[in-house]
Amino acid sequence: MSEHDVPAQTVSDYEAVGGGPAVKAVVNRFYELVVGDPDLAPFFAGIDMASLKRHQVLLVSQVMGGPAEYDGRELRAAHAELPIRPEHFAAVVGHLVAALQEFSVPAAIIDRVVAALGQTQPDIVTADAH
Numbered sequence: 001m002s003e004h005d006v007p008a009q010t011v012s013d014y015e016a017v018g019g020g021p022a023v024k025a026v027v028n029r030f031y032e033l034v035v036g037d038p039d040l041a042p043f044f045a046g047i048d049m050a051s052l053k054r055h056q057v058l059l060v061s062q063v064m065g066g067p068a069e070y071d072g073r074e075l076r077a078a079h080a081e082l083p084i085r086p087e088h089f090a091a092v093v094g095h096l097v098a099a100l101q102e103f104s105v106p107a108a109i110i111d112r113v114v115a116a117l118g119q120t121q122p123d124i125v126t127a128d129a130h
Helices: 013-017 019-035 049-063 075-079 086-102 107-118
Strands: none
Touching: 013 019, 013 107, 019 049, 019 086, 049 107, 086 107
């Protein structure tokens, strides 16, 4: 078998950014930005941030093609009682994009993450815009 017969190995976005340690660093920075945002901080008062970060690392890892180990609540159930408006959702996505950019994640990967997040909006936004 020649080198031409070997299928190309595709690298997942998860692997391309550096795997678990990189995703963990991005998630930590993301939550620094989120809880530092006065419009978003109240949503996180009294929340076990270590547990939330762990779930978010697993979710982002899965979204990026890494291990499918997310074991948190379904997104709709987890956000059902929170008055999350479209502008809150947009701000959270903006903070995640900023965190990804700070870690020099390529724009194409960021675009795929944002597209995946966009699909979750109906499960997370529970209130009308103001």
